[in-house]
Amino acid sequence: MLRLAALLGFWLAICAAPALAQTPRINPQPTCLEAPGEVCRTGRQFALAEVEGRLKAADLAWWIEDDTLNVVARRSGDYALLCCAVQTPMDRVEGGVDLWTMSVRIPDLLSAQLTINVLPSSQPMALWRGPQAAKPANRTAVPEDWFREITIPSKAMSEPRKLTVYAPPSPPPGWRYPVIYAADGESVQAWAGIVHALVQAGDIPQVILVGLRPGPADTVRGAGPGILFRHHEYLIGFEGGDARFTAHERFLLEEVAPLAEREFAAATDPRERAVAGYSNGGAWALQMAARHPGVFGKVISLSPGGASGTRRLEGALFGDVFLGGGRLEQTFAANARTAADVVAPGAGRLWLEIRNAGHSHDLWDDLFAEAAVWMFGDAAPSATSEAPAQ
Structure with missing residues (x-):
């Protein structure tokens, strides 16, 4: 986690910065009716009370349900971008103040390894590795x-x-x-x-x-x-x-x-x-x-x-x-x-x-x-x- 935090600014510069500069070019992902076998937006609508309950005092909350990644965030500005295993613009919560949501279905999610954040952000990426995903690379301290x-x-x-x-x-x-x-x-x-x-x-x-x-x-x-x-x-x-x-x-x-x-x-x-x-x-x-x-x-x-x-x-x-x-x-x-x-x-x-x-x-x-x-x-x-x- 510390290494991710240290590399975040550099990583965003090489990967996410073009996306932020050209937000309309980011693929918003099809809906699951359009592409049921691919990564897709479920179209789920989150109630204001649920979003606030999930976030509490935090700026970001996410959870897994079956094959779906759900993310809610508090971000000021005109947009929020779900990043980075999946990149897609988020939806603003009706009636909320700077609240955003997105629900994404990911095929074979149990075998996935995900990095999760909402941009713009200076926070480190969250990591999630499914129970059927390959084990992470071993590493050891170097003199x-x-x-x-x-x-x-x-x-x-x-x-x-x-x-x-x-x-x-x-x-x-x-x-x-x-x-x-x-x-x-x-x-x-x-x-x-x-x-x-x-x-x-x-x-x-x-x-x-x-x-x-x-x-x-x-x-x-x-x-x-x-x-x-x-x-x-x-x-x-x-x-x-x-x-x-x-x-x-x-x-x-x-x-x-x-x-x-x-x-x-x-x-x-x-x-x-x-x-x-x-x-x-x-x-x-x-x-x-x-x-x-x-x-x-x-x-x-x-x-x-x-x-x-x-x-x-x-x-x-x-x-x-x-x-x-x-x-x-x-x-x-x-x-x-x-x-x-x-x-x-x-x-x-x-x-x-x-x-x-x-x-x-x-x-x-x-x-x-x-x-x-x-x-x-x-x-x-x-x-x-x-x-x-x-």
Whole structure:
């Protein structure tokens, strides 16, 4: 919960901010009469007395009834948005003051993992995992001296850029560790605990993580809000051209990877090098692996964005490709499935795993653990997965 609170502002910037800025474009979800087998609005009307009774002094209350998620909230303003496993505008309560409700039916809810909040909000996400959902990834505490925060005066980016590194403090002479280069380097803190647990359990060898942090919003020069800054670095073909994408690509290849190999004993063999990311970072990871198959032999792409760039992957050669997403995501699970179809002819191994979840760190942490074992260990992903592509 503490990690979710710390990451909330960043997560909202990369995922929810576009939704808030473009509320009319958010899919309000069909009614259950229109789409009985899909995520749908039940149309339930909540009495004012029930809403007030559920909330009491709180600003948010939610509860599960059979296959339905019910949410009531107190929010001032012109709208309230249910977020984030399911994203849909909420209904204002007739006769209430700043009171909102929504009732959503979710197929196979007992197997779902949900993140629940109402935006706008500065509160941490609530988490709910159904009794039939896959177990969360194991994690353990990591010694502080295994983490490094580094700032590179990047020539490629023409500005200082930050890295977060997880690696043993004293590698043996001549040793090389398998390495994962990750977009949105803030997640290294969480993923390190997962890797540490997998290594201690003997599921994988020691793997190190090198996280590339996005530039702060105030470094944007003529590119609009900070949210676009990350888009330009991670999405090839994003509006405005590919200058920042290719600069960030050079940053990884010419500055980050050499530093990791020099300072942290990162592997130089493509079979022991992976790129990873979620959302737009998942699209970036696919492009890096496709554009540099002789450098990165593995890719972990979770809930990839940037559907317009997927066709650029056609004809590319890959080593191991792990694609994942959540059934409750608006478009990202579809992107993952499309990417699996496109990259299959050129992939050495390919796994696609779609869980009953939304666009969230809770999902990505679990999928990352599955991917790490599949790529670097002997065990295959769990039986909750979709069948692997051949």
